[in-house]
Amino acid sequence: MADILDRLEGDDTFPKLLVRNAERFGSRVAMREKEYGVWQPFTWREVHEHVRDFSLGLVALGLSPGDKVAIIGDNRPEWIWSEIAVQGAGAASVGLYQDSNLTEVAYVIDHCDATFVVAEDQEQVDKILDMLEKLPKVRCVVYTDPRGLRNYRHPKLISFEAVEDKGRELGRARPGAWREGVERGNADQVAIVSYTSGTTGFPKGAMLTFRNLLSMALALGEVDPKRQDDEFVSFLPLAWIGEQMMSLSAALAVGFTVNFPEEPETVMENIREIGPDVMFAPPRIWENLTSTVQVKIMDTTPFKRLMYNACMPIGRRVAEFRFAKQPVPLGWRVLYRLAHWGLLRALKDRLGFTHLRSASTGGAALGPDVFRFFHAMGVPLKQIYGQTEISGISCIHRNGDIQFHTVGKPIPGTEVKIAPTGEILSRSPAVFAGYYKNDQATAEALEEGWLHSGDAGYLADDGHLVVIDRIKDVMQLADGTQFSPQFIENRLKFSPYVKEAVVVGKGRPYLTAMLNIDMGVVGKWAEKNRLSYTTYTDLSAKREVYDLVQRAVDQVNETLPAAARVKKFVLLYKELDADDEELTRTRKVRRGFVEERYRVVIEALYGDRGEVDIDTTIRFQDGKTARIQTTLVVRELESQGKAA
Amino acid sequence: MAILTVKHVILHFRGVTALSDVSFEVEPGALHSVIGPNGAGKTSLLNCISGVYRPQRGAIHFAGRDIARLSPASRTFLGIARTFQNIALFKGMTVLDNLLIGRHVHEQHGVLAGGLYWGAAKAEEIANREIVEDIVDFLEIQHIRKKVVGTLAYGLQKRVELARALALEPKLLLLDEPMAGMNAEEKEDMARFVLDINEDRGTTIVMIEHDMGVVMDISHRVTVLSFGEKIADGSPEEVQGDAAVQEAYLGQSQAQD
Numbered sequence: 001m002a003d004i005l006d007r008l009e010g011d012d013t014f015p016k017l018l019v020r021n022a023e024r025f026g027s028r029v030a031m032r033e034k035e036y037g038v039w040q041p042f043t044w045r046e047v048h049e050h051v052r053d054f055s056l057g058l059v060a061l062g063l064s065p066g067d068k069v070a071i072i073g074d075n076r077p078e079w080i081w082s083e084i085a086v087q088g089a090g091a092a093s094v095g096l097y098q099d100s101n102l103t104e105v106a107y108v109i110d111h112c113d114a115t116f117v118v119a120e121d122q123e124q125v126d127k128i129l130d131m132l133e134k135l136p137k138v139r140c141v142v143y144t145d146p147r148g149l150r151n152y153r154h155p156k157l158i159s160f161e162a163v164e165d166k167g168r169e170l171g172r173a174r175p176g177a178w179r180e181g182v183e184r185g186n187a188d189q190v191a192i193v194s195y196t197s198g199t200t201g202f203p204k205g206a207m208l209t210f211r212n213l214l215s216m217a218l219a220l221g222e223v224d225p226k227r228q229d230d231e232f233v234s235f236l237p238l239a240w241i242g243e244q245m246m247s248l249s250a251a252l253a254v255g256f257t258v259n260f261p262e263e264p265e266t267v268m269e270n271i272r273e274i275g276p277d278v279m280f281a282p283p284r285i286w287e288n289l290t291s292t293v294q295v296k297i298m299d300t301t302p303f304k305r306l307m308y309n310a311c312m313p314i315g316r317r318v319a320e321f322r323f324a325k326q327p328v329p330l331g332w333r334v335l336y337r338l339a340h341w342g343l344l345r346a347l348k349d350r351l352g353f354t355h356l357r358s359a360s361t362g363g364a365a366l367g368p369d370v371f372r373f374f375h376a377m378g379v380p381l382k383q384i385y386g387q388t389e390i391s392g393i394s395c396i397h398r399n400g401d402i403q404f405h406t407v408g409k410p411i412p413g414t415e416v417k418i419a420p421t422g423e424i425l426s427r428s429p430a431v432f433a434g435y436y437k438n439d440q441a442t443a444e445a446l447e448e449g450w451l452h453s454g455d456a457g458y459l460a461d462d463g464h465l466v467v468i469d470r471i472k473d474v475m476q477l478a479d480g481t482q483f484s485p486q487f488i489e490n491r492l493k494f495s496p497y498v499k500e501a502v503v504v505g506k507g508r509p510y511l512t513a514m515l516n517i518d519m520g521v522v523g524k525w526a527e528k529n530r531l532s533y534t535t536y537t538d539l540s541a542k543r544e545v546y547d548l549v550q551r552a553v554d555q556v557n558e559t560l561p562a563a564a565r566v567k568k569f570v571l572l573y574k575e576l577d578a579d580d581e582e583l584t585r586t587r588k589v590r591r592g593f594v595e596e597r598y599r600v601v602i603e604a605l606y607g608d609r610g611e612v613d614i615d616t617t618i619r620f621q622d623g624k625t626a627r628i629q630t631t632l633v634v635r636e637l638e639s640q641g642k643a644a
Numbered sequence: 645m646a647i648l649t650v651k652h653v654i655l656h657f658r659g660v661t662a663l664s665d666v667s668f669e670v671e672p673g674a675l676h677s678v679i680g681p682n683g684a685g686k687t688s689l690l691n692c693i694s695g696v697y698r699p700q701r702g703a704i705h706f707a708g709r710d711i712a713r714l715s716p717a718s719r720t721f722l723g724i725a726r727t728f729q730n731i732a733l734f735k736g737m738t739v740l741d742n743l744l745i746g747r748h749v750h751e752q753h754g755v756l757a758g759g760l761y762w763g764a765a766k767a768e769e770i771a772n773r774e775i776v777e778d779i780v781d782f783l784e785i786q787h788i789r790k791k792v793v794g795t796l797a798y799g800l801q802k803r804v805e806l807a808r809a810l811a812l813e814p815k816l817l818l819l820d821e822p823m824a825g826m827n828a829e830e831k832e833d834m835a836r837f838v839l840d841i842n843e844d845r846g847t848t849i850v851m852i853e854h855d856m857g858v859v860m861d862i863s864h865r866v867t868v869l870s871f872g873e874k875i876a877d878g879s880p881e882e883v884q885g886d887a888a889v890q891e892a893y894l895g896q897s898q899a900q901d
Contacts, residue, residue, distance in 0.1 A: 265787035
């Protein structure tokens with residue numbers, strides 16, 4: 001098989017591709033950042049200059065090939081510049097989630113042996129400086145935003161500009177230094193160490209080479225093409241492999257423009273201004289968009305509501321024809337045209353999706369309703385599947401072949417098979433080089449080039465992959481019935497009122513669920529129904545809210561076999577939160593931890609009292625605590641009671 | 645030399661004495677807090693400085709000039725800006741428009757030139773927008789830039805009011821209870837903004853505030869009023885240790901109980 005990297009004609013690392021793009025595209029816009037209310041462009045040439053200067057600056061400060069540099073902050077051009085600069089010096093970059101707390105930050109920085117840390121602003125710098133005593137390997141902390149740092153006099157602290165100045169100095173003294181460094185790089189060099197969130201234990205650092213990252217981007221591009229004049233908005237954590245894939249691998253290989261929002265709060269507005277051609281986001285973003293539209297439609301003028309209610313069903317019907325791979329009858333096509341002009345065009349414009357050609361969701365399952373919603377509108381949303389260890393992606397839906405319950409087919413160059421244990425295995429040039437300083441975990445994950453996903457699944461007859469659950473989460477009830485909690489949780493979460501769900505039942509006589517309501521949607525519902533409430537805890541405890549959620553649970557139960565139905569549930573008094581270690585930073589439930597923390601609640605779910613008194617303290621991100629005292633009601637589902 | 649000097653100011657409304665012989669000085673670049681129990685005359689004092697009230701006796705010198713008889717507008721032109729205890733914004737206008745109004749004192753061109761949006765007037769408009777955007781960035785209100793002020797949450801409105809005062813590019817900023825009615829997180833944010841304004845922008849600030857934690861944390865100097873009289877003046881540590889201050893506050897809390 002021909003090496004897919006040959007297509008890059010020797011420019012097989014990020015720094016080489018940047019140099020190529022600067023020469024080839026020069027004054028074309030590589031990045032934009034909204035600042036002071038205006039989109040500020042950076043051309044490929046400018047990006048190259050910043051990266052070159054910063055890279056040489058780090059070298060001047062003592063960065064050596066093989067070192068690691070940790071980067072933490074919101075999505076900004078400087079994040080990307082730092083990463084490529086680090087790689088240009090022969091070192092590897094390690095992205096940290098910007099909302100990580102002190103312990104998480106310190107663990108990763110220490111474990112990856114980072115010698116430099118690039119931190120965005122005061123908030124991030126504070127985290128690092130607080131832990132610096134425990135991080136003797138860190139030589140320098142570079143900050144990009146000086147705001148609030150004027151009185152900081154730490155000897156290890158230096159500004160991004162000051163590093164660039166040092167780089168320019170070195171560049172004058174040794175004019176060829178940057179290019180030589182870039183040329184020394186090769187495809188099999190470790191480009192990033194990506195710490196996976198891990199639903200159990202400490203995070204593991206997956207080492208990914210340029211070959212891994214670029215072969216994945218190129219292979220994906222074959223089935224989901226990106227173009228040079230595409231626009232992309234980078235708003236998900238750059239520490240996440242999905243964002244790395246888009247904002248770096250694909251952007252550098254193809255040369256499209258990456259846009260950075262003004263602030264995290266302005267993302268949706270900024271997406272609308274840019275009108276991206278390409279978008280990749282986890283399910284919660286698509287779900288939020290759907291519920292935002294639905295909530296706004298409730299509030300809008302009667303005429304607009306009428307148009308929405310008249311046109312959306314047409315869109316849905318036409319989407320159904322396409323899902324079923326049937327030709328759309330002429331009559332429906334005419335109606336769809338009318339719906340397009342009457343509503344869909346305006347709706348897409350409102351969301352900033354007018355140009356959206358490549359839209360995908362990954363990381364978890366997305367509800368069929370959300371899929372239908374976007375397809376009805378004419379946004380061709382696709383499911384993606386993969387792990388950090390395979391550079392992000394192994395499977396994707398193809399145009400015109402979308403099935404809700406599958407994650408599509410393997411991308412070119414990727415083989416997928418099912419182990420006798422039912423585990424999904426995959427093999428491709430994108431499979432990682434191993435975990436950093438953890439040979440045991442590497443040996444467990446890699447077997448003769450096959451990556452063990454830890455997911456249970458099967459291949460359907462038409463070649464589509466179906467993912468069931470994490471293998472270790474597939475559980476047995478006391479009577480031997482097998483069930484997948486995640487499968488049920490996802491179905492529960494398809495209800496707009498349920499934000500998070502944890503299904504319990506391992507070794508128990510029946511299944512129960514702990515649910516989080518979606519404050520926005522349920523709050524709106526409560527307002528509409530004149531139900532007054534104060535806090536999340538208060539709203540969650542309302543009998544009416546219990547009734548509302550019960551209807552959603554009943555609906556899900558109807559689709560499940562009798563033994564795998566949820567018999568009792570509670571609405572938790574607080575939202576599960578990554579800061580409390582209940583979720584990973586990519587918002588996956590850490591089952592073991594949650595079951596331990598809510599043991600009292602679980603006992604009540606399997607007891608007879610029907611309620612449980614809670615007296616607990618919760619901790620906020622800044623270390624403050626609040627005490628919660630409440631009585632949690634256990635709701636038993638009647639139909640289930642009779643059946644059991 | 646002090647940027648603001650208040651000398652023997654006496655203010656009374658008919659029979660009620662609001663301020664009796666209050667004197668204090670504010671150094672350039674200082675963050676100066678005025679505290680005191682309810683009804684101590686703090687807001688009256690601020691009103692005397694900003695020109696809402698004219699004291700019957702006494703002098704107020706700002707940057708070497710007696711301003712006690714000037715109108716509030718002329719004081720604004722001299723470089724004194726303020727925020728109010730009860731937010732005083734144009735509720736029906738957007739955040740941006742409210743801030744651009746704050747730029748009014750610096751505008752050279754008239755209605756006609758501005759309306760035509762041409763030549764130097766256009767350049768001035770653009771320059772003003774840049775300054776306003778800088779403040780928007782500084783106070784982190786990008787996400788509400790085009791929202792109508794009346795629709796915003798209270799804490800955000802407070803921040804917008806502060807932004808408008810900053811748009812004047814004042815030499816002296818008077819803040820009347822900037823943290824009143826805020827939750828702990830909003831207070832923390834506001835305290836950081838006040839500090840940043842003082843340190844990054846070098847603006848002298850006189851602040852009335854009830855939250856003692858915040859006052860003692862960020863102030864350089866504290867003046868304490870009680871029943872219209874100054875009872876203490878000094879660094880936060882000095883004031884905290886002052887017997888008269890403790891009595892004033894303790895007395896009040898006993899009265900409340």
